[in-house]
Amino acid sequence: xxxxxxxxxxxxxxxxxxxxxFAQTGEGTxxxxxxxxxxxxxxxxxxxxxxxxxxxxxDQDGKFTFVNVPAGDYTITVKYLGFEDTEAPVTVTxxxxxxxxxxxxxxxxxxxxxxxxxxxxxxxARALNTQKNNTNITNVVSTEQxxxxxxxxxxxxxKRIPGITMQVDQGEARNIIVRxxxxxxxxxxxxxxxxPSAEGDNRNxxxxxxxxDMIQTIEVNKAVTPDMDGDALGGSVNLITRSAPQSxxxxxxxxxxxxxxxxxxxxxxxxxxGDRTKNGKFGWMVSASYNDSDFGxxxxxxxxTDEFEYNNGDEDNxxxxxxxxxxxxxxxxxxxxxxxxxxxxxxxxxxFNDNNTIFFKSMYNWRDDRENRYRVExxxxxxxDIGPNDFSVVDGNLLSFPAETKRQTKGGINNNRNKNRRLxxxxxxxxxxxxxxxxxxxxxxxxxAYAKASEERLNERYIEFESELMVSRTAQSEYPRYxxxxxxxxxxxxxxxxxxxxxxxxxxxxxxxxxxxxELPANLFGKGDGTFKFGARGRFKNxxxxxxxxxxSPIAGLETMADVATKDYSDPDxxxxxxxxxxYFATAEYLGGLNLxxxxxxxxxxxxxxxxxxxFDVTENVYAGYVMADQKLSDKLSVLFGIRLESTHIESxxxxxxxDEDGDFAxxxxxxxxxxxxxxxxxxxxxxxxxxxxxxxxxxTNTLARPNYVDLVPFSEINREDEEIVLGNPNLDPAKSMNFxxxxxxxxxxxxVISGGVFYKDIRDFAYTFVTENxxxxxxxxxxxxxxxxxxxxxxxxxxxxxFLPGFAKNFGVYLNYTYLNSDAKGIRNEDGDxxxxxxLPGSSPNMFNASLSYADKKLSARxxxxxxxxxxxxxxxxxxEDRYYDQQFFLDFNVNYSFTKNLSMxxxxxxxxxxxxxxxxxxxxxxxxxxxxxRRLTFGVKYNIF
Numbered sequence: 001x002x003x004x005x006x007x008x009x010x011x012x013x014x015x016x017x018x019x020x021x022f023a024q025t026g027e028g029t030x031x032x033x034x035x036x037x038x039x040x041x042x043x044x045x046x047x048x049x050x051x052x053x054x055x056x057x058x059d060q061d062g063k064f065t066f067v068n069v070p071a072g073d074y075t076i077t078v079k080y081l082g083f084e085d086t087e088a089p090v091t092v093t094x095x096x097x098x099x100x101x102x103x104x105x106x107x108x109x110x111x112x113x114x115x116x117x118x119x120x121x122x123x124x125a126r127a128l129n130t131q132k133n134n135t136n137i138t139n140v141v142s143t144e145q146x147x148x149x150x151x152x153x154x155x156x157x158x159k160r161i162p163g164i165t166m167q168v169d170q171g172e173a174r175n176i177i178v179r180x181x182x183x184x185x186x187x188x189x190x191x192x193x194x195x196p197s198a199e200g201d202n203r204n205x206x207x208x209x210x211x212x213d214m215i216q217t218i219e220v221n222k223a224v225t226p227d228m229d230g231d232a233l234g235g236s237v238n239l240i241t242r243s244a245p246q247s248x249x250x251x252x253x254x255x256x257x258x259x260x261x262x263x264x265x266x267x268x269x270x271x272x273x274g275d276r277t278k279n280g281k282f283g284w285m286v287s288a289s290y291n292d293s294d295f296g297x298x299x300x301x302x303x304x305t306d307e308f309e310y311n312n313g314d315e316d317n318x319x320x321x322x323x324x325x326x327x328x329x330x331x332x333x334x335x336x337x338x339x340x341x342x343x344x345x346x347x348x349x350x351x352f353n354d355n356n357t358i359f360f361k362s363m364y365n366w367r368d369d370r371e372n373r374y375r376v377e378x379x380x381x382x383x384x385d386i387g388p389n390d391f392s393v394v395d396g397n398l399l400s401f402p403a404e405t406k407r408q409t410k411g412g413i414n415n416n417r418n419k420n421r422r423l424x425x426x427x428x429x430x431x432x433x434x435x436x437x438x439x440x441x442x443x444x445x446x447x448x449a450y451a452k453a454s455e456e457r458l459n460e461r462y463i464e465f466e467s468e469l470m471v472s473r474t475a476q477s478e479y480p481r482y483x484x485x486x487x488x489x490x491x492x493x494x495x496x497x498x499x500x501x502x503x504x505x506x507x508x509x510x511x512x513x514x515x516x517x518x519e520l521p522a523n524l525f526g527k528g529d530g531t532f533k534f535g536a537r538g539r540f541k542n543x544x545x546x547x548x549x550x551x552x553s554p555i556a557g558l559e560t561m562a563d564v565a566t567k568d569y570s571d572p573d574x575x576x577x578x579x580x581x582x583x584y585f586a587t588a589e590y591l592g593g594l595n596l597x598x599x600x601x602x603x604x605x606x607x608x609x610x611x612x613x614x615x616f617d618v619t620e621n622v623y624a625g626y627v628m629a630d631q632k633l634s635d636k637l638s639v640l641f642g643i644r645l646e647s648t649h650i651e652s653x654x655x656x657x658x659x660d661e662d663g664d665f666a667x668x669x670x671x672x673x674x675x676x677x678x679x680x681x682x683x684x685x686x687x688x689x690x691x692x693x694x695x696x697x698x699x700x701t702n703t704l705a706r707p708n709y710v711d712l713v714p715f716s717e718i719n720r721e722d723e724e725i726v727l728g729n730p731n732l733d734p735a736k737s738m739n740f741x742x743x744x745x746x747x748x749x750x751x752x753v754i755s756g757g758v759f760y761k762d763i764r765d766f767a768y769t770f771v772t773e774n775x776x777x778x779x780x781x782x783x784x785x786x787x788x789x790x791x792x793x794x795x796x797x798x799x800x801x802x803x804f805l806p807g808f809a810k811n812f813g814v815y816l817n818y819t820y821l822n823s824d825a826k827g828i829r830n831e832d833g834d835x836x837x838x839x840x841l842p843g844s845s846p847n848m849f850n851a852s853l854s855y856a857d858k859k860l861s862a863r864x865x866x867x868x869x870x871x872x873x874x875x876x877x878x879x880x881x882e883d884r885y886y887d888q889q890f891f892l893d894f895n896v897n898y899s900f901t902k903n904l905s906m907x908x909x910x911x912x913x914x915x916x917x918x919x920x921x922x923x924x925x926x927x928x929x930x931x932x933x934x935x936r937r938l939t940f941g942v943k944y945n946i947f
Contacts, residue, residue: 028092029438030066031354032100034058034078039247042104043217044130044140046079053528053635057133060217061243067441068521078102079692081132082125082751097354097438124799125751127217135630135640136685137223137697137743137757139163142216153341154215154239155207160850161220162795162817163235165869167886168918170297170337171934172208179222179759180791180821180844180872181234185705185735189238190430191361193449194229196509198426200455200545200614201710209365209428211289211343213253213270216242222759223685223699223741226626226642227517227535230681233705233737233763241361244283244349248275248946255907255941261575262336264294266939274347281351289343297335298575299932302327302480304922306881308382308398310391315384324396325881325927326473330378330482334569334582338370338421355438365428370421373410374569374585378403378471378482397475403482405471407495407561408464411588418459420592425456443519450512457505463591465495465561477927481579492584495561500552502596503611509543522629530631533642537624543709544617549610552602565590575915575933608665609657609717613726616713618652620706628683640685647678648706654715654728663721673714673730679704693747697757698740705735707767711783718778725774727782735766735785743795752800761791766841768828771878779878787827789841795819808857815852815865821845828876836880845872845886862896874920884929887919897943908940 034042041062048055049066051074058064071094078086088102127140134140139161155173159166166173167183175183188195188205195205217240224232250273257266267290274285306325309318343366349359381390381402391401412418417425434447469489471482484490517535524530557563561584570581596602628642652673658666683701690696713728743757770784797817803810823841847870854863867890874886895909913936920929 027068027070027441028094029097029355029441030064030069030076030090030092030100031097031438032058032064032066032076032102033246034062034064034102034104035246037103037105039245039249041243041246042080042129043126044128044133045104046129046133048077048079049074050077051075055529060130060240063436065438065443067438067443076100076102078104080104080125081129081693081747081749099354128747128751128753130217130219131753132693132695132745132747135638135687136221136225137699137741139220139222141218141220153208154210154212154218157212158207158218158220158237159867160815160852160865161218162797162850163222163793163819163848164220165845165848166207168889169208170335170339171295171912171918171937174206174208175204176207176237177843177845178220178234178237179761179793179819180823180841181705182843184708185843186234187229187232187236189229189236190363190451191240191432191449192238192447193430193432193451193513194511194539195239195428195430196451196453196511196541196543198428198453198455198507198509200505200507202708203706206426206428209341209367209426210239210363211270211291211341211365213289214241214287214343214345214363214365215239223697223701223739224683224703225640225685226628226644226681226683227533229537229539230624230644230646230679230702231704231706231734233703233735233761241345241347241363242272242274242285242287243359244276244285244347245274246276246280246283249273249285250946251944253941253943255939257909257937257939257941259293259295259935259937261298261933261935262294262296265292266294266937267292268939268941283349285345285347287345289341291341292338293340293937294338295934295937296337297932297934298571298580299331299333299335299930300480300576300580300928301329301331301333301930302928303329304477304881304927304929310382310386310388311384312388318383319388321393322396323393323398324475325477325923326398327477327480327927328380328382330473330480332376332580332582334374334571334574336372336421338368340368342366356435357437358433358435361430361432361434363428363430367424367426368417369424369426370412370419371410371424372421372588373408374582375406375408375410376582376585377406377408378469379406381468398473399475400470400472400485402468403471404466405469405484405495406464406466406498407583407585408462409586409588409591411461411591413459413461414589414592418592420588422457422460425458426454428453441521444517446514446516448512448514450510452508452510454506454508456507457503460503460505461591461594462499462501462503463564463586464498464500465586466498467495479577479579480928490583492562492566493560497554497558497560497563500554500591500594500596500602501607502550502552504548505545506547507543507545509541512540514538522631524629524631525633527632527634530629532627532629534627535625537622539622539624541620541622542618543620545615547611547614549607550596550604551607552596552604554602555600561586575917575935576931608668609659612655612657612668613715613717614710616652616654616710616715618650618709618712620709621649623647636689638687640683640687642683644681644683645678646681646704647676648734649676650674650712650730652709652713652730654713656716657718659717659719659721661720663719666720671714671716673712673728675712675730677734679734679736693749695745695747697743697745699742701739701741703737703739705737705766707732707734707783711767723776723778725778725780727780729783732767732783733765733785736764738762748800750801750803752798754798754800756794756796758794759792763789763791763841766825768842768876770829772829785827786825789823789825791821791823791841791844793819793821811855811857813854813856815850815854817850819848821848839876840873842873842876845869859899860896861898863894865893865895867891867893871921871925877922881923883923885921885923885925887921887925889916889918890914891916903945905943906941907943909938911937911939 045058131140167175183204219238221236252271270289272287276283312319430451432449515537519533522532626644660666681702688696745755765785799815823844849868852865875884892913899905918932
């Protein structure tokens, strides 16, 4: 330990010596800021001192820095797509920092007939300039560009970026898939700090939690550099909040709308206001957003099997019948949902002098998700529960049989928060303090951030009634359905009381980040400008889950469904088809009004097997350090190379649970797990500027993805009744990937781009659920590492204003991108232990496509947008028959905006024109596992801006 402490001290001493060695020079420094004529920062501008052959790029706050500048007079040249070059004189004094402010004016637009923006330089210009001048392969989308699409949350906005598709929840984009990599394999950060996840069993960040109007820029890094977190196997998505403006800024939006599934309203509003003091030292920006949407969904679900057995008089030797695959369960669900999003952000910065600035950024997101669900479930009675005369088979199709039928209402207690609904209270907060400093020739930046995500579901209630019915089954697998042979069997008094349960769930993840970076000039190859950068990072995370479950039995007076308040929730316009009719259920008001704590009415019993294995506590500490250099090899070719070291230490606590032969709780024991591993992640990025507007890029990088927390917990559940064992795996290794990327980009002066590229990922130790059988005949489920997988594909993208067309046609613009993906996973075994061949990596959609046609003149702008993603393997089963697939989806949206003045405009959006359902299927596309419909949504309102 003393040796280690001495080593750390030596490293710190070396860094301090290096720091002060570069802090004093005989040359000067230039610190600059670039804004437009509205006072909005200009990121991604190319800034040159041609006489010195020095060049830098402005950051997200429009700032740039030149160090090691000999004393004298110079001209700074700023290049920006869509604008003529802008020049500014500057005089440099030795050992001093000179401040310069440069304004790019919209009067300098080269093509005046092309409307680049509704105000200032425009979102598309900002995004493409940043993308063009980045060293690594990125896609950048600005807030103004987001505003041109009808996207209310960040998830819906991100899905329009090449190589990205989204998984939806209740019709809203939630989980991000980058280049076929599942959500937990990607990194999502806010201002460079990792966003924690409120999901209980994975690392997924809920992208629909963050309103799109709270974000200034979205950066998707598809090839990460050594100064970025290494756990970004698919890619890293960085969400950048707004900074304080150069001068007074006020913007507000107020709108409404309608959800056509239930004709309920949408209410939304947002504002931002910011300013800077007259001396320019203190700046502030405050913004808030509110959205209230009352909607729902129509849902059908099924599970499939290819085995059928019945009792022919001997329960120990069941008979089997050859049948075509059939759905042995069927569910019809009606969801009523209300989602209220509130988001607040406050950002401040203070400039002590030209060399020292500190900033504070914060964001608080709070979403209430209230839900009622009315579910009728049918499960076939087979095996020992069915005789030879209880079913019928025609042409191999099982068509009639007895089924256990359950009618269940999901809700919550009757108070001001739950309102007789299940309330999912999700919150995400982030507070960041950081600074940017310049000491002589050394740039130093640091940041400390605290983030927390939580999900609380209190007093979540279910009431269920059950019966046994003879039912018929449709042989059409795409639209599965059960129906009672005798409608009289649906009488309320035929459904006996089953159970009343109440759950309490809480998941919390806290994340503390800190990093420090040093950057100094270096000329390793004698070819001109270059930098050397090094730094360290610590990330300290804790995630815990505390759930509870109680089952209540009425003491008297509750025997059948006829004894409770009911309502018919059938809908002749059910979106999956009028043949699906829900029928009667206990009302949410009745369920919410029950006083379950009254011991004269109900007896409560804790059911530990429902929650104990889901409860855990995990601490994960990551220590990282890196060195990298960005150097010119010629006037056109540059290279960025470096190495990152990440050390991970994990401690976890879970539960070992046993159920006896009758399915009763037989005992629990707390268990601990621990693991430590270190990853070395080298990377190289080449950038070749073939012309001023044509860029070629190549990257070799190494990344990783840490396993889901729930998979790392050393829990176990031994169910002797069902002969099943479910295990965690604290020895699970992180997935590791070696990545190769090549991209060619050509940027148009009229603000547009055409690009194309290929990529390849060699992945090792990816995680999947291994299903096997032990010596006692029990099925065992445990996450395991696969051997390796490869993912390769290609991307093409084109966006441009059609300014070369005559007349009004020049006002049209197109936005197109397509991604092809292929994957092959090895080392995955079936329940017999045999390796499965010809398997795709779960999450990899083979084809993704975005298309948008826009029109914009001085007053009117309109856009029709399409988003397509192909079907892909979502979850591996024990064999190919049990594999679950996420079906293809195509969304079509339309939005229009009309500007009365430069400050006041009106907008309208129509989303999901195609009424695209969420759909899963089992094995083959005709076997529906789930189809959930959401209908269209119309929103409209006004926007007001003052600059």
